[in-house]
Amino acid sequence: MTFTRFFFLLLLVGAITAPAKIDAQNANSNDKYVWKQATSGGYTYKYVTNDPLQTRLYTLSNGLTVLLSANHKEPRVAVRIAVRAGSNTDPRDHTGLAHYLEHLLFKGTDQFGSLDWAKEKPNLDKIDALYEQYNSTKDPAARKLIYHRIDSVSGLASHYSIANEYDKLMADIGSQGSNAHTWVEETVYEEDVPSNAMDKFLAVQAERFRNPIFRLFHTELEAVYEEKNRTLDNDGSKMQEATQRYLFPTHNYGQQTTIGTIEHLKNPSLKAIRAYYHAYYVPNNMAVIMSGDFDFDDLIKKIDKSFAYMQSKPVQLYNPAPERDLAAPVTKDIFGPSAENMRIAYRTPAVDTHDAVVLDLISSIFSNGKAGLLDLNLNKQQKVQSSNAGLQQYKDYGMLILNGTPKQGQTLEQVRDLLMEQIEKLKKGEFDESLIKAIVANGKLSLLEGFQKNEARVGALMESFIQTRATKWDEDVAELDEEAQVTKQEVIRVANKYMGNNYVLLYKRKGEDKSIVKVDKPPITPVETNKDKQSVFLKKIEAMQVSPVSPQWLDFTSGIGRGKAGIADVLYVQNKDNELFHLYYRLEMGNYNNRLLPLAAQYLQYLGTAQHPTAEISKAFYDIACNFSVNATNEVTTISVTGLQENFSKAVTLFEDVLHNCLPDSVALASLKDRLMKARANNKLNKNAIMQGLINYARYGAKNPFNTVLSADEIAAIKAEDLTGILHGLLNYPHTIIYYGPLAQDAFISSITSLHSLPTAWAPYPEKVKYPFAVQSANQVLFANYDMVQSEICWIHNSIPYDVNKEPIVDVFDNYFGGGMGSVVFQTLRESKALAYATYATYGTPAKKEDPFYILAYIGCQADKMNDAVGGMNALLNDLPTSDQGFELARTSEKKDIETQRFTEDGIVFAYLEAKQKGLDYDERKNEYETLDKLTMNDVKQFHQQQVAGKAYTYCVVASEKKIKVDDLQKVGAVQVLSLDQIFGY
Template identity: 30%
Template sequence: MRKLIIAALCLLILPVVALKAQESPKIVTYQLENGLTVILKEDHNQPKVFGGVITKAGAKDDPDDATGMAHYQEHMLFKGTQTLGTTDWEKEKPHIDRIFELYDQLGQTKNDSTRKEIQAEINKESLAAGKYAILNETSFLINAIGGTGLNAGTGPDQTVYYNQFPPNQMEKWLDLYAERFYNPVFRSFQSELETVYEEKNMYDDQFFTGLFEAFNKRFFKAHPYGQRSIIGTTDDLKNPSLTKMYQFFHDLYRPNNMALILVGDFNTEEIKPLIAAKFNKWEKGDVPEHKVYKEEPFNGREFFKVRMSPIPLGAIGYRAPSSGSDDELVWDMTMKVLINNMETGLLDQLMVNNEMLLTTAVNIPYQDYGETVFIFVPGFFKSLKKAENKILDKIEMLKKGDFSDEIVDNIKAEMYKSYQLELESVENQAINLAYTFSQGLDPFSVYERPAKIKAVSKQDIIDIANKYLTDNRLVMYSKMGFPKKDKLEKPGYEPVVSNTNAKSPYREKFEKINSTPYEIKPIDLTEKVQKVEVFPKVTLRRGDNPMNDIAEINMQFNKGQAHDMMLMYATSAMNNAFPEGMSLQKFKEAMGATNCSYSFYSAESTTGIKIKGPENKLPEAYELINSLLENPVISKDRIKQMYKEERISRRMEKTEPDMIASGLYNYLLFGEKSQYIDRLPAKDIKKLDPEKLIDIFKDALQYQSDIFYVGNKSASDVSEELKQNCLFLTNVKYEGKGFELEPIKTFAKNEVFFINNERSKQSKLFLFINQDKVKPEEIPLIEAFNMYFGGSFSGLVLQEIREYRSMAYSAGARFDIPEYKGNDAVFFGYVGTQCDKTIDALEIFNGLIRDMPQKPERMQMIKDYLVNSAITKRGGFRGIPWKDRYWGHMGFDSDPVPQKVEAYKNLNFEDIVKFYEQKIKEKAVVIALVGASEQIDMEGLKQYGELQIKEWKDVFTE
């Protein structure tokens, strides 16, 4: 529950990650002649580069009468330029110009019939312009160089465009990114607007979106942070202005307001001339000052109530330091005194002691103002007011300094660990450097953070808490309720189909840019992984950590939920168990003192213990875990808490469309063995016997164990430490249960399973086709098919459903390769579409399956993508020990990548067609659909298979 809410909020804000200094970081920052800031950070630990462009233009800069502009601009900057994404700009331009004029007229027109006439003319001009458009050419070219993760994000204060790519494709990547922001053309505007509608529908179906917006509307009474959402209002989305959008781009997408950021495997001096040659063509310009919005302090406790959530919850909001302010660092530490990953904070105690189902704090350091929100869920039939008072009591303890000096030291150590882990990722490093630019900070400042953290005292924390956590605050109570949602009508215009076979003038030039050859070297596991038998049936696989002193160990035992579903409850309870003679709070504090995180978990085939922390502290953590497992105690209060948490989780399963769809899909795959059915009724959870749960967990620890360790100690040293400190490993005596999973149900005919949810704005549609088990030699062809059929914006599914017809924001399909060669494979697809578009989207998807369009001209791009992306997909050092077991499970006796690369090169389009005809074309398609029946042509569903109406209780155990 806590992770769900934090994850939901993280989607709404740009993440801010704590960094820590290292010795002389090789970071270079400078400006081009046109004012473009360039930030370069070499990192040669992996053969990949993460590149991005950021502009200091966000949702707060939207015109007052055109909300959502920054976000929509983000979408349009994937559509090409005067030379990219078009076969003939001079012929396309008159139609684009006319579309600009028509949208300006539409915004001034209130009469419905006149609006429809204008929209029809817009569609006519869009079709005419579409004769010259090459949609998704940007994505196509990124794929051709092996680029992955192509995306963008609009925040309140900035917008970022990014992806990852192989280092030998640097010149092509620089050339493409320099082009895509130079004379952009906002083509395919009408259809992309429908895609934005679908994105809005998707967020509107998530209860936390509306709740967060309602809270922020009162938190920021003047500022756009609260007065308008990033995606924009329905009214403004219905009346977009291309003229205003172009002006937005002209004003704010200036090089002197932007930065290019590259982190990864490159030579700085070699690429600096390339950057200058390609990006200096951007024209410098005057950037308007950001508007200033003044927010007054809250007047004491300002309070409001809503009914907008499937569970009762509360929120307390305080003004906090803005991003980049002098107080921000100490404030971050202050929040960790309340809530931290070690679960030793003052608010953590409310959960550890079973006084609250959820307490968490979300810190949002916007550029102009900061916001910190404490969210709490007391449980059903519990007083929100009493829960609020408990939160305030803990805040008062913080302000009085009623916490130990040790917790401050432990927080500093935790932040050090976070920094070290951040440096392992080129993506996270780039995000942090982008953050410094957007906030006007020196990029080197992120590396000075640890020294500043070390200097923070307990008194500094007390002072900052008293400065911001005053009596002035905003409080919200939300009881159960489901607010009315805006309705958007299905468009009535003809879809624009672009020239997918054509090449733009830019692409002709792009393909002539040379790329440096790159040889993929096999990973020699006999060199990279040391294997030691610690005890009989206990095998240690050891991999090296070349970057830092943060080690991790994962002990897996080969018995999982597929063998005993009670393990899900046993491992959950064990995460709040404590050794006999010690309280849970004291045990958490003892683990916190080691700065090692720990968790017990169970999956389908395994039960595990994971520990991560400083190398020199791991033996202490082993000893604590061993003492816990010798005489574990699970309190009866913890069982009651598990019951309450499960009730809330299952309440959300009843109301959240995505969860209902997941339950229905799992039912189709596994029937009564679905994870949502093969579980205890909630009422039985409160009857669980703590001792029985301990026995179930301990029993799993008697099965064959694979231990995966990454660190700096030798395999023999680690083995010796385990022998001395993890005596529970001596209990291993049984052979493993195996890694075969529950067989997937077989369907001989087309069937449609439907659950009605009248609150859904979107239909959630899953489909699947049974498949045979996968042979290792088939994998390269499967990967090629996946790229052709469902591969991002260049795949058939997303192009046909989203890009050409605007039926969805999210859609995809994939032939899923199991992680164990003996398990069933499956082809599955997904689309989320406005309920009244369900039949239209299904018709398109079914058409792709039954009569796959053949575009052999894409084959070279697919081969290039597979070969080039293989460079960046090697994975980091922490995954090396796992490859030893994974490759064996897949049927390989050595690194398969070099052989796969050769196989990619020898593939042809006929191979994909033959695979499709054998595996997909004539097979039964089974559909899982959740949506509002009154908006769906239920009779129309029957043409896709025998219709079976299900209810929630059919696919979920309550």
């Protein structure tokens, strides 16, 4: 399926709600998906018959689009406020502008975010003028002087501003995941709010877009600089940008990046940003999209009232000339420190064409995870390290992309040839036409699973709006039906039409990227955040009354069915919504018990039985739209089989046959070993993996779970029979059977007893290896060298033993101190001091009662800011700024999270298993909820002093030794420079 388009067919839950009045014009249509019109609650809306989301599309009198899809599973509403404006519509001389604006829409208006707008405004006007002067000045010395004045006036203006007041408003409401994103065609503002707080929420959003004020601009601009520098360290981002640049040599898809050029980042214009806002943030270019627990008639009335002030105006959307066809392949090398890979990319047509639907299908014929050409011919046969394909669809064009990673001893060119072979197979029709039917069936299954969640619902509706397809929702809903009608001959025709000698070929090679020019750090004086102050608007919102939502506590006794299948315990939850089933076999055994177990689990996907070759098994599962997986972590192994209940017996029987009767395959094992060694080498080129290794080193010491791995000699000595023996005997160990599905409990137990082979007595688990936690007695620095623009630092400290009674104060402290955009850490290090784009801190709760709490803090910043960043975080770790208002918001937010949290599907079972690991047999959230009202700011301060301040920390630093000074690190603590062999254990 496509990367970004998710449409679906199956009905999710319940029947279509009958509209109040139906437009007779469409009443007699025999088509399955037909636009109809209805009126309810005084508002007219359109809907599509047989739409599983039962979406209502309203167009308000000012042109604002409202898309609503009700889902009453939890008392929350997922929201997207979408604007058809992204990097496509950035002015050519101000690229990155839409993204700037997205950041500034969090800064408030003349009504909130300000203590005294009349006094703040003159300073902001001066800053506007200074930036225009700065923008037009070329002399470096003169620019430096102007910037000094910008910094000075910004400091004066900040005395009247309230940083992050928007986030405080969202915390009061109980919103989760406040965020936004900008991409080529869109800017989208994201929230997830309690359904009882809709009046508050709409009041804030209506005000937010009424008159945004671009305050605290130079510190936010520095955050954008940091974001740009992070992309320079991300080889995946560079590959994405290059793909678009060369596929679209004239279209803005390829010629304007979302974050913008460094030159434009250095020369921002508040005047241009404001003009952009007025041009594109108009109701006829925006949509309010919601899915969740609401009444349609009540909500649309509130939305209309809230946004009625907006006035429609003509919008000049980006309307490019058609791209010329590529006359020949475009081949480019992209350099960076991460592992090598390559891709082949083809330009594809507009979203509203039938060919785009066929190409979506083609992407799944190439790669669907089980039975695609790449899956069976390359991945299953281990001819490459990995390969995949997908369609990334925009409005005007799309991109069909095939990716490949070389295995050990393989060149990128050899991977290219293998991918080209699969392309030619498809173009010649060398695939089974029945695959089309299976792709559609699996598409329906995955969408049935996914679209039970509000996030997926609003995501689909948002993309439909952005791609100007909201009025073509009937086509979107029918897309899988349309794919089902595609013939093999049509696939061949479309493949040959678009996949000729007109591709972009990118080789991501390991090496220095000499094109990188980082955004230099400007001198910034920390601004005032006024964290304890409140605007009149915030107080008004806080005073608004909301209907209470009562929390729902889990009852692990009555909420989970229990039984026996042979000697195995059964945990049961009935699915009363649809025909999906989830079956799990859970073993309290993993890598710590047997280091070969994860390898055996991975090996299984390449094995067949005497009756069924491995490719046939993959096809068989795909044909019945079912999935299986074996996942072995350090201490738990989970086997899962999922799909439609009608295929339950087939899926379980097939899996049991594979597990118990898989045949050793020495050729497959040799290839797996080879790919394992290559994966290990690739990990050493991955800065995230390196940081994970440092964190494990800090938490456990030199011998830790991360680097205690099989040696090369041990891997070489493994025999195929060693691994199949583990697989054959895996279910002889104690395991719990977990079922979520439509069968009644007795019927399930009867069925699984006949299908699932069990021993008469359990084999004992192998003894578990234990890794004691390190005790930090003095500050130390663990340093790993990596070629990067930024530096990344993590603080680690193992704290006190787990105590369930500590969870309330821990959660409130986390929220207050470092858990979000309104936290002390974020406000101080990013908002006030502009030291980083990403920073956080957490007092982490362990998963098991035997493990301790721990402190983990993080900041990623330019290398030349590292000393200031370390000093800034250390200051907060040792001395907690206090704010009664911030504390109250943190406590309120925790309460509202608990009140609106619901465990759906099999969630109660896994909540029970998590509680069990902590030694609990009850829902500890109830005790936490009752304790929250008793906590005070003084409790948080005392907790910080006792558990955080003055502690010895291990600093994990990943950075380029060329860009930082070891002497600076030694000021923090004793420095240990770790080699990659020490970090990874190989």
